[in-house]
Amino acid sequence: MYSLNVEFFGYFAAILTTAAFLPQLIKTLKTKKADDVSLLTLIMFMSGVGSWIIYGYAISSSPILIANIITLLLNFFILISKIYYARKY
């Protein structure tokens, strides 16, 4: 029962910190700009998320592993959108 609760918090955290980047991606695509979003934050965050993937794999934590792979993908799309719109407009 205890480990079940732990897993719950892991997956709840994983879903939230992953899904959190969807509104940012949607907002960027809608407004066609992300000038206020820090480029350095995106680059550092994606590097860190990549390291969490290695760490999650090493300690065999599925929530950390799966969440960070999707988080990396979403932030990659935000980064590409930011650069694309900055060049276009």
Add this chain to the structure above:
Amino acid sequence: MYSLNVEFFGYFAAILTTAAFLPQLIKTLKTKKADDVSLLTLIMFMSGVGSWIIYGYAISSSPILIANIITLLLNFFILISKIYYARKY
């Protein structure tokens, strides 16, 4: 030696995904706006980070625990700055 490498990736990931939010906070304070930063992303992300703190404590992972406490604080300051500048300007 193996566990030492695992810890290294954990702390490297922790430092990067935590420090990543400093450039965003500095940028927001300098430009005095964060209109392009999604409010929903900040709220969902902070809720998720709060859950990671509980998870990190439960599985006794120091990198997860420490990193997420600082990440929560930095994002809290970004959220406050965003709301403050949106009202003021």
